[in-house]
Amino acid sequence: MLKTISHVLITGGEGMIGQSLNKYLLSKGFEVSIIDVNQKNSVDITSNEIEEVLNKINPDCIVHAAAHPGGKSMEDPVNNTKINSFGSMQIFNWCSKLKKKLIFLSSSAIYGEVQETPITEKQAPNPGTIYAVNKVACENYLKILDQKYNLDFTILRLFATYGAGHKPNTFQGIVNVIITQLMNDKSLVIKGSLERKRDLIYVEDTILAIYKSIISDKISKKTINIGTGKSISINDLINELCKVMSISRKKINIVETEGTIGDPFYSVADVSQLKNLLDFEHQFSLSEGLSEMFKFRQI
Numbered sequence: 001m002l003k004t005i006s007h008v009l010i011t012g013g014e015g016m017i018g019q020s021l022n023k024y025l026l027s028k029g030f031e032v033s034i035i036d037v038n039q040k041n042s043v044d045i046t047s048n049e050i051e052e053v054l055n056k057i058n059p060d061c062i063v064h065a066a067a068h069p070g071g072k073s074m075e076d077p078v079n080n081t082k083i084n085s086f087g088s089m090q091i092f093n094w095c096s097k098l099k100k101k102l103i104f105l106s107s108s109a110i111y112g113e114v115q116e117t118p119i120t121e122k123q124a125p126n127p128g129t130i131y132a133v134n135k136v137a138c139e140n141y142l143k144i145l146d147q148k149y150n151l152d153f154t155i156l157r158l159f160a161t162y163g164a165g166h167k168p169n170t171f172q173g174i175v176n177v178i179i180t181q182l183m184n185d186k187s188l189v190i191k192g193s194l195e196r197k198r199d200l201i202y203v204e205d206t207i208l209a210i211y212k213s214i215i216s217d218k219i220s221k222k223t224i225n226i227g228t229g230k231s232i233s234i235n236d237l238i239n240e241l242c243k244v245m246s247i248s249r250k251k252i253n254i255v256e257t258e259g260t261i262g263d264p265f266y267s268v269a270d271v272s273q274l275k276n277l278l279d280f281e282h283q284f285s286l287s288e289g290l291s292e293m294f295k296f297r298q299i
Contacts, residue, residue: 005101005214007031009059011045011091012066014038016165017105017158020207021063028211033057036066045087054094061101061214064091070109070131071171074261077130084134092141096149103213104142106135108159108199108227108267116197118270121157121223128262139223146221154219156210159227159269162289163203164296174198174234175293178241183297186252192259194235199227199268202289205282212278219277227269228282244290 008025012018013034025032035053037044043053045066066087073080088104095102111119112126127133142153162175170177170189181188209226213219232240242249274280284292 005030005060007033007059007061008214009033009035009054009057009062011035011062011064015065016163016167016203017161017206017210018065019165020163020203021065021210024204024207024211025214033059045090046082050090051094054091059100061103062091062095063103063105063210063214064088065105067105068131069172070107070129071169071173071260073129073131073134080130081134084131085137088134088138089141092138092145092151092153095153096145096151099149099152101214102142102151102153103210104138104153104155105210106139106155106157106223107132108157108225108269109262110136110139110157111264111267112262113264114266116266118229118268119225120270121225121273128264132262152220154213154216154221155223156213156226157223157269158206159199159201159225159267161201161203161206161226162293163206164293165203166293168297174237175200175241175290178238179245179294179297182241182245182247182252186247188238188252188254190234190238190254190256192234192256192263193265194233194238194254194256195265196234196263197231197266197268198234198237199230200232200237200286200289201226201228201282202284202292204292205284205289208283209274209278209280212280216278222273222277224273224277225269225271226274227271229269229271230286231268232286240286240290241294244287244294
């Protein structure tokens, strides 16, 4: 029987996914609390005070979205591990002991290099970055804690999510990286092959999947890919962005440099479980999502 979920805590609530999820849940009548290091007077998930804070908030469900970004994990592996592994364990431990529902946002990065066929959840992890190793560790933590606590948890492996709330930078999210560069000048540095394949999902679609996970009573202990199941090359993504931004592709100076360590050539989701378990279909086409993101950037 589904426990009544009325109060949701979002860790990383000031991030792209956290902000959008907060707005969506509030629109659905949920009470929402947020923990984020960028929020004034908020506690860090690695802090000794986190248990006391969680006890005070006392949510029915936690969506654990807080993370040190994958794009910075090679530059700062210690901090990446401290936040993504130790910090996550503090959240998991609290949920375990108090029997709270937990939605953990994992990543498609855990799959690493695979054959070019849609990736199912049964694919063995092959992490190629510190970030991905920490995500795999977190998934394993949950499965081990479950053996003692019978934890109500769901692992959502997010494929490349993009959207309006992405802060402009050149290290996080391929869509964000390209838009950021194109808005600053007409030179585009691409790390890795233009033929790399990606499954790009708009943030509002990801939010819908998370919402369905919160209210579902059919996905406890499940691991689910969150993506569109559609593949696009980086080259074609650039073409799509040029259309959306009304830029001539011929006028862009594209420089291909050496790829980033651990960045796979192919990352496209098999979304069978997503459809079957959550009755989910993505609502935004790539062109619609890119248009929404670009509109936001112009504000």
